[in-house]
Amino acid sequence: MIIVMERNALPEHLQVVKERLQDKGFKVHLSQGVERTIIGAIGDKTPALMELFETMPGVEKVVPIMQPFKMASREFQMEPSIIKVGNTEIGSGQVQIIAGPCAVESRENFLEIAKLVKEAGATMLRGGAFKPRTSPYSFQGLEKEGLEILAEARALTGLPVVTEIMDTRLIEMVAGFADILQVGARNMQNFFLLRELGKVNKPVLLKRGASATIEEWIMAAEYIISSGNNQVIMCERGIRTFENYTRNTLDLSAVPLIKQLTHLPVMVDPSHGTGKWKLVEPMAMAAVAAGCDAIMVEVHQNPSEALSDGPQSLTPERFEKMVSKIRTIASSRG
Numbered sequence: 359m360i361i362v363m364e365r366n367a368l369p370e371h372l373q374v375v376k377e378r379l380q381d382k383g384f385k386v387h388l389s390q391g392v393e394r395t396i397i398g399a400i401g402d403k404t405p406a407l408m409e410l411f412e413t414m415p416g417v418e419k420v421v422p423i424m425q426p427f428k429m430a431s432r433e434f435q436m437e438p439s440i441i442k443v444g445n446t447e448i449g450s451g452q453v454q455i456i457a458g459p460c461a462v463e464s465r466e467n468f469l470e471i472a473k474l475v476k477e478a479g480a481t482m483l484r485g486g487a488f489k490p491r492t493s494p495y496s497f498q499g500l501e502k503e504g505l506e507i508l509a510e511a512r513a514l515t516g517l518p519v520v521t522e523i524m525d526t527r528l529i530e531m532v533a534g535f536a537d538i539l540q541v542g543a544r545n546m547q548n549f550f551l552l553r554e555l556g557k558v559n560k561p562v563l564l565k566r567g568a569s570a571t572i573e574e575w576i577m578a579a580e581y582i583i584s585s586g587n588n589q590v591i592m593c594e595r596g597i598r599t600f601e602n603y604t605r606n607t608l609d610l611s612a613v614p615l616i617k618q619l620t621h622l623p624v625m626v627d628p629s630h631g632t633g634k635w636k637l638v639e640p641m642a643m644a645a646v647a648a649g650c651d652a653i654m655v656e657v658h659q660n661p662s663e664a665l666s667d668g669p670q671s672l673t674p675e676r677f678e679k680m681v682s683k684i685r686t687i688a689s690s691r692g
Contacts, residue, residue, distance in 0.1 A: 359423060430620065457657045458475060460667035464503035523551070538563050553581055572612060589621050594613060595630040647691065659674065
């Protein structure tokens with residue numbers, strides 16, 4: 359439930375309400391605005407409890423949260439969340455562009471592509487050190503060596519790095535190198551992993567599962583937030599449908615819908631969303647027009663030689679052209 363304090367509520371009124379909530383077993387989240395102070399209370403509410411808090415000094419009203427997701431809900435926090443990654447912000451109005459190859463294949467190649475995408479306009483780097491693949495015989499990533507290469511690329515370019523986390527046993531190591539921890543589509547409902555990521559003071563990029571509904575996706579974010587980490591970025595990367603002309607079906611309606619339902623920033627991955635490099639640019643432009651906060655695309659020097667996801671990777675030249683078009687749309691959006 360949400361407790362809205364009166365405009366003239368005294369600090370001692372606020373303190374008494376907070377203490378009473380904690381006595382009743384509620385988790386308390388305080389949001390102090392210019393005109394109003396709002397207390398988000400997560401716990402088992404009853405009509406009698408709501409009436410109790412409505413009668414307390416300084417309380418204007420008590421509002422139940424109707425959605426099954428509580429802490430991610432717009433009802434719980436009206437202002438959109440802004441995720442800070444170094445000197446970069448996701449959700450503050452500027453469209454961020456994350457780029458790089460699907461996997462960190464070698465030190466020389468990754469450092470080269472890192473410099474190229476930065477020059478073309480990327481604001482963050484992506485690259486997989488641990489790669490979950492459908493086939494156990496496919497390239498699985500360079501693991502710790504890949505993380506070290508990502509850290510070197512960050513030092514070289516000054517850009518934050520994003521990489522995937524697959525296992526609770528690897529959290530400490532990956533968090534020591536990466537700026538954003540990515541939960542891939544296959545792990546969206548790995549609830550043990552989500553709970554552990556809730557204990558880490560690092561932003562978490564949560565990709566939508568291939569068959570996940572909007573509610574299931576937000577509930578996965580709720581696991582992370584309710585465990586203590588509110589730095590969650592939602593990433594639409596396409597869902598599985600009956601269509602077979604594309605790798606997935608990119609659900610761009612999810613962008614405004616997530617923004618209506620939650621306070622979390624939204625990223626779109628048109629590379630995995632389509633699986634075809636010719637579709638990446640138009641879908642990235644459409645995503646920006648739909649209101650997303652960031653775009654993540656795969657870029658490789660020689661896509662035909664990539665160890666993974668070559669067909670959906672842009673060349674640096676094509677990436678630069680896409681960035682120019684995205685900026686035009688973003689500026690028209692304000």
